[in-house]
Amino acid sequence: MSQRKQYTAMSAASDVEATFKLLEGRWKLAILFQLFDGQVRRFSDLERLLPGVTKKMLTQQLKGMEKEGIVLRTAYPGFPLRVDYRISAWGKTLCPVMDSLLQWYEQRDSQHNDSTTC
Secondary structure: OOOOOOOOHHHHHHHHHHHHHHHOOOOHHHHHHHHOOOOOEEHHHHHHHOOOOOHHHHHHHHHHHHHOOOEEEEEEOOOOOEEEEEEOHHHHOHHHHHHHHHHHHHOHHHHHOOOOOO
16 A cells, blocks of 8 residues: 655645646536446436537547546447446545535535634
C-alpha cells in the first residue's frame, strides 16, 4: 500500500482545482448521477434521461470522461452502431464523495448565518 501524498496548502488547492476541472462541464455531473446506479446505459438512454443536452455536447462530455477513466465505453459492431456507457471502478469512488458534498451543502442554511470564525 502506498503512502498518501503529503500536501501543503498550495499543493492541496492545486490538486482540488485539478479535480474540479475533471468534472467541469454543464452535463458531466448529471451524466455521472445517471451512471452511479451501476447500470449500463446506451447513448440514446442518456440522451433521453438528460433533456436539453445535444448529441454533440453529450458526445463531448462522455469522451472527456472516458479519456479520464471515469466512464467506460463499449461499441458494438453493426448497423446502426450501438454504443453504451457505464461507470468505471474509479468513477464509482466518486459516489461517496458526491454524497459528502451534498451533505455539506445541506448544512449551508443552518451554518450560513453562523458568525464563528476559523
